[in-house]
């Protein structure tokens with residue numbers, strides 16, 4: 424079950440990197456998700472962002488060296504004990520070294536040491552620092568610590584002006600990363616969870632009801648291995664690529680008018696962020712849309728279905744997974760007027776012709792091992808229509824999306840959906856003709872767009888493993 428941030432208590436540790444300003448936006452995003460956030464800072468971090476900013480945003484005193492905002496003697500224990508999870512953003516090379524070597528002479532490293540819940544670390548630094556032997560070794564060691572999750576620091580333009588690895592994930596990507604961890608890491612009740620420290624063992628049961636303090640360490644390690652969702656690929660492993668279509672298309676009637684639909688692009692953003700959080704290299708071919716992609720996503724912007732068709736067929740050969748999430752217009756005006764059509768007060772008939780079928784044409788070009796997932800938005804007889812579409816297209820799966828409930832679908836975060844898989848084993852047994860493809864149609868369910876995205880990512884990883 425993907426982690427729900429609503430109601431979570433999050434301790435945000437900020438250390439002294441140039442990307443510290445992004446933690447302010449992260450704090451706001453976490454609050455928007457319903458999380459309560461408190462902040463601790465290193466002294467160096469206070470040179471990049473004033474503690475007053477974090478105190479104002481979090482509506483809580485910031486834990487600083489010597490308790491400078493509000494002197495309280497046990498903040499280094501109280502803050503981590505209060506929190507369901509500890510998030511260090513950005514993590515400098517310096518605090519990473521301290522975490523590894525057990526040095527605890529500032530609030531961020533002290534909280535790391537005294538935190539018994541899950542600890543999520545987002546490193547950020549200049550590419551030369553990131554590639555230095557010390558940082559490489561420290562990150563590797565940190566990854567091996569129990570209860571500790573190190574996020575990727577992808578290549579990109581760095582704040583210092585150089586280009587290379589070491590970039591801090593965008594705040595939206597960090598939120599997506601958290602939301603794609605397993606909820607049981609922080610809220611599993613009544614079972615042994617890691618890691619008792621003597622200092623905290625006597626604490627009352629935390630507000631989330633989780634983190635019983637008496638788990639043997641080996642059991643804890645096994646539990647964490649089982650419950651951690653897909654980890655980012657280890658360095659050296661080939662990075663998997665996904666190509667996602669997104670947004671809506673606009674089919675020109677004349678230079679100022681077009682036919683389109685109401686897609687906001689939010690689902691595609693959730694899917695892109697979830698693939699990113701699972702270590703994929705993410706490209707999208709995006710029509711007009713309101714929602715924005717995280718900075719690490721490569722975006723090709725298009726307007727019409729024909730433009731999208733061309734871009735997808737050009738780019739798909741590099742992809743391991745294709746997700747056809749865009750709301751593509753089925754029809755376009757046969758002729759787009761070159762001048763604005765004048766209002767003549769008489770009836771106007773638009774002649775429409777079908778657009779190319781991007782899903783079917785991409786399946787026709789599919790190479791062995793590639794995974795292709797289509798989308799179907801239906802408003803009636805959805806199961807029958809979606810099953811028919813899946814069979815005709817030859818895709819590996821189809822995400823059926825039915826925005827029929829109040830407050831779900833277009834522009835909302837909740838959606839009614841189910842993932843329909845083509846049953847290729849049965850199809851092969853019966854001679855593999857497209858019409859012989861059998862489909863399983865699970866019940867429709869309500870969930871967040873991140874839940875939907877995680878199901879697509881899980882399906883893709885499963886298919887790639889078996890390819």
Ligand SMILES: Cc1cc2nc3c(=O)[nH]c(=O)nc-3n(C[C@H](O)[C@H](O)[C@H](O)COP(=O)(O)O)c2cc1C
Nearest residue numbers: 438439440441442465467468515516517518547548
């Ligand atoms: C302008 C500037 C930007 C810096 N950016 C980073 C950075 O992005 N990552 C990093 O690891 N160190 C960075 N440093 C170096 C740290 O600030 C320095 O190592 C400091 O001691 C870190 O302290 P802390 O880990 O206690 O916060 C930067 C230094 C300066 C002057």
